Amino acid sequence: MNRHELAAALIAAGVPPESFQIAEVHETSPPPTDFWFLRSGSDDDWEVGAYERGQFDVRANFDTEADAARWMLTTLTGAPSN
Structure with a gap:
């Protein structure tokens, strides 16, 4: 999963668009x-x-964009990504 797929998945899951920012993909x-x-x-x-x-409060760091995107999706929706 990349940042573009994450943005689409969060919106599809009903997460309010104003509740998240994804660098260079989804910024209000x-x-x-x-x-x-x-x-x-x-x-x-x-x-x-x-x-x-x-204040920016970094909760987790990841080596890959995919791992970070999966963590964010799970955290904001409660559902694990595939």
Whole structure:
């Protein structure tokens, strides 16, 4: 699963579009106050976390985009991805 597939899967699962940001794929403007995010990190890794109260809180780091996308999908929907 890549970021584009993740965005489509989250929307299909009924996750409100304003509740998540996926770098270069799904970004709302202006950004909401609180949201989940997936972005590339500083060490060629992928970060997933929550933006709350003006702070980015990285909850998990992954070596691959696919692993990060699967984790975010499971976290936001409660359903594991294939």
